[in-house]
Amino acid sequence: MKKVLKIVGITLLIILALLVAIPFAFQGQIKNMVKNFINQNVNAKVEFSDVSLSFIRSFPQAHITVSDLVITNFKPFEGETLATAKDIAFTMSVKELLKSADDDPIVVNSIKIDEALLTLKTNAFGNTNYDITKASENTSPSADAPNGFAFDIEDYSINNSALTYIDDISKTQMYLTELNHSGNGTFSEEKSQLDTKTTANISMTIDSTQYLNQNAIKLDALIGMNLKEQKYTFMENKGFINQLPLVFDGYIQLIEEGQDIDITFENPESSFKDFLAVVPESYSKNIETVETSGDFKVKGLIRGKVTETTIPTLDINIKSDNASFKYHDLPKSVSNISIDTSIKNETGNVDDTFVDIKTLNFKIDNDVFKSDAVIRNLTKNMLVNANIDGTLNLANITKAYPVDFDKELSGVLKAKLNTSFDMEAIETNAYERIKNAGSVNLSDFVFSSEDLINPLQINAANMTFNNGNVSLNNFDAKTGKSDFNAKGSIKNLLGFLLSDKKLQGNFDLNSNTLVVSDFMAESETAPNTANKTSAPKASLKIPDFLDCTINAKANTVLYDNLTLKNVEGTLAIKDQEADLKNLSSNLFNGVLALTGKISTKTDTPIFDLNIGADGFDIAQSFKSLDLLQSIAPIAKALQGKLNTVIKLQGTLGSDMTPNLNSVSGDAFAELLTTSVNPGEASILNKLNGALNFIDFGKLDLKDLKAKLDFSNGQVNVKPFDLDYKDIKMVVSGSHSFDQTMNYNAVFQVPAKYLGSEVNRLIGKINDNDVNQLTIPVTANITGNYASPQIKTDLTSGVTNLTKQLVEIEKQKLINKGTDKVTDLLGGLLGGTKNQTTTDSTTVKTDSTKTTNTSTVSEGVKDLLGGLLKNKKKKKDSTKN
Template sequence: MFKKVLIIVFSLFILLFAAAAAIPMFFKEEIDAKIKSSINKNVNAKVNYKELDLSIISSFPNVGIKINNLSIIGIDSFDKDTLANVKQLQLNVNLWSVLKGDTYQINSVNLNEPNILVKVLKNGVANWDIMKPDSANLTTDSSKSTFKAAFQKYSIEQGTITYDDASLGLYMKLDSLNHSGKGDFTQDLFTLDTQSEIEKLTVKYRGIPYLNGVKLDAELPVEIDTKNMKFTFADNKIKLNELLLSAVGYLAMPNETDMVMDFKFDAKESELKNFLSLIPSIYAANFKDLEATGKFSMNGNAKGIYNEKSLPAFNVNLLVENGKIKYPSLPSAINNIQIKSQISNPNGVIDNTVVNVPSFHLEFGQVPVDGKLLLKNPVSDPFIDMALKGKLDLKQLTAIFPMKDMVLSGILDADVKAAGRKSSIDRQQYEAFKASGQIIANNFNYAGKNVPMPVSVPSAKLIFSPKNITLSNLVAKIGSSDFTANGSLNNYLSYFFNKNQLLQGSFNMLSNLVNVNELMGPKVTEATPASKESKLTVFEVPGNINFNVNAKANKVIYDNYDITNAIGTLLVKDKTITFKNMGMNMLDGKLRMDGTYATINPKKPKVDVDFGIDNMNIQKAFQAFNTIKFLAPVAKYAKGTFSTDLKYNSDLDEHMQPVYSTINAEGLTNIIEAMIDGFEPLNKLAASLSSDKFKKLELNNVVTKFKIKDGRLNVAPFDIKKDGIVMNVQGSNDIDQTMDYNLGLNLPRAMLGAKANETVNAMLGKLNSKAGTNVSVSDNVKVNAVLGGTFLKPTINLKYGIADAKSTAKEAITNVIAEKKAEFQTKAQAKLDTVKVKATEKVKDAIADKLNNLFKKKTIN
């Protein structure tokens, strides 16, 4: 009998197991269709998921619905924002509701590795507001909804949740969140027990980080009144890093815009060390070894309504008495810490917030620092009353508070006071705003991964008054650059208190070395298989400063240029740097410069400069200036010096290089002396004239006008004279190296090679044959050379001519007349005259037809 019963039980078990495995197969398509239908009916968003799995065995007595790789992307203003990306969403649904096939009852929800972005724009529009206006309420109206929420529990595993509310200036991020809650959501009044672990919690309000990467552990039971949307906090524990807090009270949301609250909080364990754990740089650096003693207390309350226009009334108190902070392995400590502070608001009006630190005192080793701070009416007309006096040893500070990836040292000796209202500054009533004191820096040094190069200030002194800050005795070094400076900053209070106010300054600056490449920031490196090239990035000129700087530098390094004896005036205003009377030595010559560099559009910087260059090395200029490389490639093959005066303007690209199609320039260049050798167009000319003498070209005091327009170089006619040769040059070339030049040569016939001479003789032979003359070529020959193609692959077209055609014609006529006189000397004078006239006309006609037609082509004089 027992055996039969066992077989029956086992058979039933197998049957139930098989049924549990089979049911999901029967309902999978139906549930998938209902989920998609419910989404389309209720949601204004793009919702996708990869696959749907069903199971009863692992979630019994519920049906487990697993939705994998779920994504929700907004529309309209949020069409590029992903509201949620969930690796796996599991819904445990009541089995009986599935079998009935009417409305599915959801008992629990689990989100595995969700990445959720909750975003609110400045106008209050939220990306989570995706429900259609006529969509059904999932929890109350089951007649219109496929799913009904009847939660007993929910959980989030390894989640990341970001809340970014631009309308309130609130930002919150929860990294590596594990959270669970248990409660009967079907009841109108129930208790929800929650547990939370957050690896990194960051909270910022109006850009100020109040919590930055803090670890949170919390056990927080909440009594929930769903009818009144009221949440009451009972005894709870909230641990932020090592600080243990407790908050009691309630939070209610009676309507869509208001949150009503009344709660109190305090620190349960009043130890200074626990409070210091909230400071990231301290907590991250061997916090367990930190010695911190002294009394610490923090408490507060908030009561009232929170919305876009108001805050609840609140009060926060913080007290430190007889504090001491020290790491055992370090020699220095902060002793005798005394701080009392209060932030209060009596009625929720933001402008009535008061920050009051009546006094604070601490000692770095044996050196005291004292101060106070009072801030009132932060919105309408801020009033500030502050003072700071003491000597701070920065190296000792970093010994007390080790700072990762940072080296800081030096002495700051401060004694400053300020008291008054912002309105006094706005009205320029500086006598009503009291500001005085000085800060002296000695041997200040700063280096770390957050700055591209070390900063060193051996000495500096700042003297404060309501109108300005006077800088004197500044000696500084930034990277390899060094500076000494003095001057003043005006309007600094308005610049500090008011947005977009102009900061004015006037400075005198001297330097032995200015490395502009370093000061402009890190270079962009583009690697290619053959090489790696470092490129500059755009230096954006600030728009809210007005500086006048008289500068002198013994050496300046900019891009590939080594500059010496630089002097001039820089005006910085309206996102533009204006150069006045700038002078410097570079590339073996002297450069004078007046002009502007503007970043009004930082994506398209512009330069507009008048240059004067004296005795600059051609080869070095070619290597230094890309403009010369692209528009005057002949300079690559020239050795010598030149001078020029030009007006230049162009756009710059993102690497501070000219946009060649935008270059416009004109000027006058004097090639003082140069030898051109190896230039392919000259090699082509030499081959065409059958003479190696044209492969090299020597220039001395050659002056030419040029113009660059829309990236094309146009050269006005100029003459080159050397060794009996006269060459007239004119034409143009483009950035793509194409050229169109005309060369007009007048040269001794002896310079022509055999082939060229044969060509000339053949032409004259045909002429004499047709004309019945015996014209010969004189010692000089004219050649027209038209250069085309590119500089690397030039083309050439030559046309020859006799240098003195008129003289040759007259000579031919005289010879014919003499011959006729000898032949007919016995004839009468009248007959001779007739023959003379006919011979003269014959020669004139023949030469006019042949020679002039041959040489009437364009020649360049």
């Protein structure tokens, strides 16, 4: 007995070893078989990482797995992925693996697909990416092609997969996610039954309109199969759209042109709760606790052929009469609900499908809302004709229905409106095809948007609709600290509400107070945030949805730290750009004029402006405007009026004020009735110390004109003239916005201001030309405005002047005779009329009427030495 058990055990081990080892012998054959099948049947690039064979997983059948399958299209979808699958497993009889190349096709009994992603596309030219099967002379499933496959499936499954369908012609997109489908039956018999189970989430959009959004669907169906006629009949089945139950009857038959369909369906119950069940659960919440009354019925018929040119006719009806519902945890109920809607196609032409909403009425509290609409041409240029008549308190929506909005709704909407349009007319602004008639009134409404930095509180809005135009009769609103009242016209309100079109219009706007930052939006990213430890501040943006012209009048406009009074002008807004035209305002006791553009299209806003100022108070303007302080910091020491024209370009910071280092442009300034306060500027105090013959507090700046240009943080001042009594001055140079400077001031100083020695010399010469003599004195100003550095050439200038005076007089004396020279030198050197001193030697000129050239030279040396010695003593007054 032991021997028998031992033999049996050894035999079992051998069989098990063979079951494990034999697949390795067939591994190459299986791979070649799969590759041959693909090459013979598929017109696409197919890749997989491995093909494995097992005799154990599906014993006694063989189990083949293709791993990491990827199918990539050829032209015209070249490079696009048609399908991927983590695993595709087949089971078949072991004997099928032993067939030679000349034998019948290999018969597959079951298929299991895991984590498949399938994308089906039809482009605008009608090409499909899933038509990848190679043409064959014999397309029968039992074709005697070597190494082919035939399918005698008993069961199949698709697990955790997804399907995408995109049709560019009909503008249809459908997405199935979390798809799980399985079926089992006997496919080898001519007539049999297939038991299927399907669950998935479905989303569907047609021509930019979303009809389904992650709606859960479920179908358990017993399907009768007639393989000879390729006809599949619904026998016992029940499906769900979200939680709405539907039962199906009818069949689908494969024909040469496509499919022949004859299906009816309806909801087996008639509670109005079935209507709420159609709404996605994330919106309808827990409908089990909802109290409902009234009925709800869905009944449909789909009959006809699906071919390249036709679809089945449709007759789907949805009705409810005098229904109501109330969520137990909400204070309001919705009552008097009447729904009568049909989805129809009577011709089989897909373009003739339409939705007829005969009645859609409801009541919340005492507010009754009625509507009807017909929507045609769903798959192309959708046509809409709708009527709205009713009152709706928007705050009651969330009190009666558990819908979540980003912001709480409020306000009362009253509408009596008929509208007729096609979507292409809205998209192309073809106003002649947009027919509107009626009125809409909105009161106490609060509108919030990511395009607005503050909510917009609409106290009252009254609009009259007339074809493609909307007359805004009154618009009284507030946002942030701003109030305004507007009238005007809107060209494409429906385009703005129903699509991504801009809000176009022309408006007259009046305001008591406007704060510019209230009308800006925060961008997602802010510029210049590198290497910062704190969170970046979002930059402000001009709303992208605005395309309008505004003729504005405002009593007060607040911009940054400026308060502008009596503002008037035109503002054209488009593509996140504001074009300012003829904007004027009272500012700094003068008048401001402004034209130019501001753009926030880029991450960093830019501006290009022309600014005119008439009669600005200098002290106020330079105290309030950083830009003016940077352009002319010395102006804070000035009192009086200013006229200026400034052209400038640059970028704006997150608070919409100029980034000074980016600013470039030029300016022309004129000073009127201006006085100087040297105590307000260190530079003037330093100049007073260095040049004691000028009192800078008494400068005459009236009618002063100056030109300058600036870029890259540097201001270049063109030479301009100043006067102080009989002293002429020319000033030029440059400074940077950080107030470092390099200026030259050239003073034409009359000789009489240069000290007593020079004045005595001039008096001795006693010549009119000499009396008018001036010398240029240059003051070089460096450092910064808080701590200026002053250097002058005053000492050298006096020395040069003295040399010139002596030379002039020497030549005059030589011509007139030596006595006069001697008398002059004696007087200049402090002696008596009759003597001069040289090297401690007294020469009496009364007894000697002649002298020689060396005596004159010595006298000149002594004169120059004395003058220079005296000037040296005063040098300290010229030091920094």
